[in-house]
Amino acid sequence: MHGQGFFFQAFVYLAAAVVAVPIAKRLGLGSVLGYLIAGMVIGPFGLGLIGAEGEDVMHFAEFGVVMMLFLIGLELRPALLWRMRGPILGTGGLQVGITTVVLAAIGAAAGLPWQTSVAVGMTLALSSTAIVLQTLNEKGLMPTDAGQTSFAVLLFQDIAVIPMLALMPLLAVGSAGDPGDKAHGAEAGVHATTWVEGLPPWEQTLVVLLAVAVIVIAGRYLLRPVFRVIAGTRMRELFTATALLLIISIALLMTQVGLSPALGTFLAGVVLANSEYRHELESEIDPFKGLLLAVFFIAVGASVDFELIQARPQLVLGIVGTLMAVKFAVLFGLGRAFRMGLDQNFLFAFVLSQGGEFAFVLFSFASQNTVIPDDVTAPLIAAVAVSMALTPVLMLINEKLIQPRFGTREIADRAPDEIHAGSPVIIAGFGRFGSIVGRFLRANGVRPTVLEYDSDRVELLRKLGLDVFYGDASRKDLLEAAGAQRARLLIIAVEDHERALALVETAQRHFPDLTILARAAGRPEAYELLDRGVEHVYRETLDTSLRTGVDALRLLGRRAHQAHRAARTFQRHDEESVHELGRMRHDRKAYLSAARERIQSLEELLLTEIEGPTTERDAGWDTDSLRGEYGGTAGQ
């Protein structure tokens, strides 16, 4: 950072974010667009508050992408990842392959040498992980079919960068540059010569495999004891430091062996997804990720070269149009081929149709290797930046204009009054939990109105003849359309806790007469629902676990009725303690971390159980006191 110094830089970036994002959110544009616009405003072509160093900032801030992938990995258990191998290799592979071929053909037709065309094609086939995932997350679209497939495609692209970098020097038109200058290290702000250069390919492969093995094994056996020790010090900042250290060391290791740092941290995240420190890691890394991504988006906005666009508008905008049209068409076709629902397909094709941040890296690498001349890369880079900035706009168009027309299952299109006039029950979420509630109600003559977010599931349930409707139940207008004005009960059965809370808030604000029954994953979630005044809270696993316990007691030889009654008492005490501890936890100091709070809650729980009665009163069935009084002469 030069010029006005670090603090002024920080001031400009933060102020831009703080001013622009709330405005963008209020206008319904989403935070990504807010950051991008803020970047354009403060950039060299706007107010000129930041200059050319914006690019360095961008490279640094790309580390946010690395952190994001780590967080995504944390959410994705290995089994889940394995189940996604089809979409990753199939859809992802086809997307990159076909898009590269089509774009290269267009490039060749425009008169570029074929090597340059191929390099341009494969570079532009990549999409922006940062923009796509941030947008999908913010709109809560990750769990949908389109969200999952988009993620799979992005994951494949992330892997594909590695062979692309290897291929680049081979496509050199002129004299080859220094292939050892692995500019992709810049992705993580790490510029270093690697350990693998100069090694024969098979040794390189070996080193790469070794590095992956190190991450997996260390994640499995080494990190947990380390985190236990660190957590034992009860110093929060030390835990934060350890988490950051972990990510940075993985990024370094990956760069050293020539792999993408994002891929490495993603892998580490997956390995740690089953560990007890998952939530703690998430909450520690999340603010850093958020800030870095924000800076990254601002830097992208600032890097849009308006001078060039002004000078050669047809060229730049032509490239943008061609790029996005081709990508959209390929994605849409793939969605079709893989039988995606129409509304999901639109979402999938729109969200991935931009160029990605890898393009900046690959283009600079390519020009160093004289694969693509500078006068070609300049408009391409401008076009990629513009396409990234256009993505939130396209998402908005999709949401407001296309989905209502083609997303035929949007409930707002229908005449809700006719379809489910007077259904007294609305069920939000029809997965594992909601479907059982819904089936039970139907079996007892109550036809609930069901709102479900996953359109493919909606399709299936529709075919089975259920009143299921697609949509985000936390939107006021959708609840209204579903008859929330007349309904008596709202059953919140969505899996995602944050969405459940959003739904509670909407319902309480706009439909205060609705009685809410809410699903909670466990105690922490139940506490939060109780805090918001939801009286009927159901922890998913409580009843099933107790039934397991009852059967265990029976198999140990207890009488069935006694075991049953014991479970009933236990459940009653447990429900009471949720209410009690839920209130108590407010007294605790705010800095107590979530994990520590859980442990402490469990401690308190076990203590109250020792103090309180855990069996039901049944002295009336007991003859001890009678025998005491009547001495065996039979009184009653």
Add this chain to the structure above:
Amino acid sequence: MAGTTRRVLVLFAHPALEKSRVNRVLIDGLRDVDGLTLHDLYEVYPDFGIDVTREQALLLDHEIIVFHHPMFWYSTPAILKEWQDLVLEHGWAYGSEGKALVGKLWLSAITTGGREVAYGSQGHNGYTIRELLRPLEQTARLCGMDFLPPFAVHGTHGMRPDEIRKHAADYRRLLLGLRDDRVDLERARTLGRLNADLDSILAS
């Protein structure tokens, strides 16, 4: 004897109230009565998980205990039997230490599908309703309670709505009378069922 008020606890047991014609009307007439607690056992304990502590506290809180239920197999519905087994503990309700319920009034309020003529040595039920209530009467006596003749509604199967409403009004009058201590208990004890001649035992 009029003037003092006593609190009335109605322990109501009907496993399928939604199918009931008579009992529903009988209890609907009680919902707004001051000093009367209507305790719908099947609603409060759908899985028979009777809270003994709570039930005993309720009993201590009231002076007049009404066992209100349809006659099932010459006895109470199952939950009321479970209630007796668990709540009337030795050393609390009976036994040398068990004095908690001494002096309280016990009233059985019973509905039967069969007509009154079916209850007696000549009817096909063989015994009078009072005779069939002997187990409950003895339960009350062992607890030191004062067992009154029942309030009995017979012949519910063929009952017309206006008859049902008349019985509901009688039931309410009787419980209000007990609450306000306006019932001639001496005279009441001579009746086979209290609603055979309600006017004669109620002081206005």
